[in-house]
Every structure is written in C-alpha cells, then in structure tokens.
Amino acid sequence: MSRIGYKVIELPAGVEVSQAGEVVTVKGPKGTLTRNIASDITMTVEGNEVKFTRPSDDYKMKALHGTTRANVNNMVEGFTNGLTKNLKLVGVGSRAQLQGKKLVLSVGYSHPVEFATPDNLTVEVHDKTHI
Structure with missing residues (x-):
C-alpha cells in the first residue's frame, strides 16, 4: 500500500x-x-x-x-527548483561544448550538431561528456 x-x-x-x-x-x-x-x-x-x-x-x-x-x-x-535534466554522453569521441548560446555536440556524425538554446533555458556543460 x-x-x-x-x-x-x-x-x-x-x-x-x-x-x-x-x-x-x-x-x-x-x-x-x-x-x-x-x-x-x-x-x-x-x-x-x-x-x-x-x-x-x-x-x-x-x-x-x-x-x-x-x-x-x-x-x-x-x-x-525548476526542471533539471542531467545528460551524460557515452561513446568514443562523443563530446559537448558550449559556444555562446549554442550547444555543439560531436556524436558520431561527420559534422558537429549545433543547437541554439532558447532564452528561457539554461545549458551548462560541466565537462566534455556531462551536460
């Protein structure tokens, strides 16, 4: 119960x-x-x-x-507290970095994947594999 x-x-x-x-x-x-x-x-x-x-x-x-x-x-x-999500990139060569307001992911494609973050969203990259 x-x-x-x-x-x-x-x-x-x-x-x-x-x-x-x-x-x-x-x-x-x-x-x-x-x-x-x-x-x-x-x-x-x-x-x-x-x-x-x-x-x-x-x-x-x-x-x-x-x-x-x-x-x-x-x-x-x-x-x-708001909504928080902790992401971990797993894989050889997978990494993340923050360039200004852009999140740049290297996740196995021939080119980096870029995401523009909205103004009401805060993105932090603690190290290359933890977002």
Missing part, C-alpha cells in the same frame, strides 16, 4: 498554495499554476505545510489520495 498521500508537503519561502473548491492554485517566484483535484480529497494548509486526507479506504480513494498529493508536490517543486 502506498503512503504517498499521507506525506506532508513543506512549502518553501515565497510559495503559496490556496484552494477554491476543486481548484488548487500554487503561486511562486517562477509563476502561477492551477489544477483541478478530486472533490473527495480534502486539502488543508497549516502554516508552511500542506496535508491531504481521504474520506474512506476505498481503492479509488487511496489512488486519488496519493495522486493528488503527488501532483501538488510536483507543482511546488517546479516553482522552487
């Missing part, structure tokens, strides 16, 4: 969570997100903690309990 629904979500500084009916709104330094949650799941915000409760131990309620908590937690995490 999953116990995800019972875990408390700790709200970092600058993040607010509010509920109006079935709509949960998360406001943070990176923007605002809204999401509909199941009407049977009760959300309570106490200080900097968010808790979820379910009305019964029915199979459907257990599933909605954990899913609702996970969705709201992902919204909070997105506002504090």
